Amino acid sequence: MTAANTPGVMDPPASLRERKKLATRRLLRRAALDLVAERGLANVTVEDIAATADVSPRTFFNYFPSKEAALFGGDPDRAAVLRDRVARQAPGEPALDAVREVMSDDAEAMAAELRALGGDPADWLRRLKVARADPHLRAAQAAQMAMIERAVAEGLAARLGADPETDPYPGVLAAAAVGVVRACMTFWAGSGGTVALGQLIDLAFRALGDGLPEHSALRTSTGTGRKDVHR
Amino acid sequence: MTAANTPGVMDPPASLRERKKLATRRLLRRAALDLVAERGLANVTVEDIAATADVSPRTFFNYFPSKEAALFGGDPDRAAVLRDRVARQAPGEPALDAVREVMSDDAEAMAAELRALGGDPADWLRRLKVARADPHLRAAQAAQMAMIERAVAEGLAARLGADPETDPYPGVLAAAAVGVVRACMTFWAGSGGTVALGQLIDLAFRALGDGLPEHSALRTSTGTGRKDVHR
DNA sequence: ATGTAATCATGCAGAGGATGCAAGATTTTA
């Protein structure tokens, strides 16, 4: 897969205005991650984030609808892209495989976005590990994922030709898949980025497809221990 | 299973103070459900809810930490109970079965709590169906479920003797299971309570255990169509 | 190059969510 058709990896915009917008967007996100990592979400105000990024507090809300969105939120139209990809990815293949491919790409795109912020990604992840226990943070991430889950559910419904109103299957499948991805990302962040996220997600989806075997489902597959997930 | 050891179904407290507290708690919850159902979450303030329940706005926050908690929040110690039950339920059985039993009971307890509010539960569910599309509401429910998912993950880790820091499996299993239950509850609420929630959850877990078959996993099992889920 | 249109940053005002504190009312207990 080349960079041209890799979703989430966007080429630098030619326009000056677009470049500036992307710059302040990353400044704000970086500021938010930095401050939350060292103080915790509750002790960081939007005013703090804006001041660190050298913009007015009002401008912050021109870029993110909420404080939490600066931490977790991706592109505004991310949901629509996911829905369409889930609906059309690899027609003929099992739905679970299609979702796995799309979500795996999406997770990698997220990691790439983090990498684009400039500093050492592992550095943030290590510091965020402290704040990770905050229930409010967990709730915020879950809320963000709810949007994605809805998009995936709609995409699945379209793919399977099902009516979400009368058929619970698309919703159930989407919930399981997105939940698994989120758990993998949480584990990945908790490990400080020392595990291969894509590989972990693949293993988790294999476990899903195999019926969630009793324990050690994420260890076997290739070798003996769970080291096959670590780099 | 008798009422004595059925969690979530608590006997009426003897104390006058406890009875009053439970009464206003239900009054507040009912008021919140009523108002949100007819106006939408964005057009209902805490002041409105408090006024409808005939208490001061400040008192509302003595019962619920947030507006959304009045809609979805259960007992404050619900998470701890779930964690312990998941850890100890049916030792020897597969973890997925244990989670299914615990979550099924929990869902039924939630439905029972709704029934205890006094009016017709199907009535609220029918009206809530309109508000169900609100992204903010979905996010709030996901945030609530994040707490439960964490509790289930901890219970699973204890049950399987796994370390959540180095083993992603408990988190992944909990995310899939809780996500599936939430999807079932959403579908159940969307149907206006016209489907058997416990049966739907059982079917969904069977699909999980069978590896999420390609479509129609929630139809087969017993008969031909998906009618076996409807009452 | 210059004027015009589109877009963006900012300040201001304001509604609403949420918490801490203290005083008064109610229930429990001795």
Add this chain to the structure above:
DNA sequence: TAAAATCTTGCATCCTCTGCATGATTACAT
């Protein structure tokens, strides 16, 4: 019945988030 514990309430306060107007910046067409 008095004291202790607990609950309700009002008040002050901080924070999140939105709408609106204004000036600044960028884009575009002539």
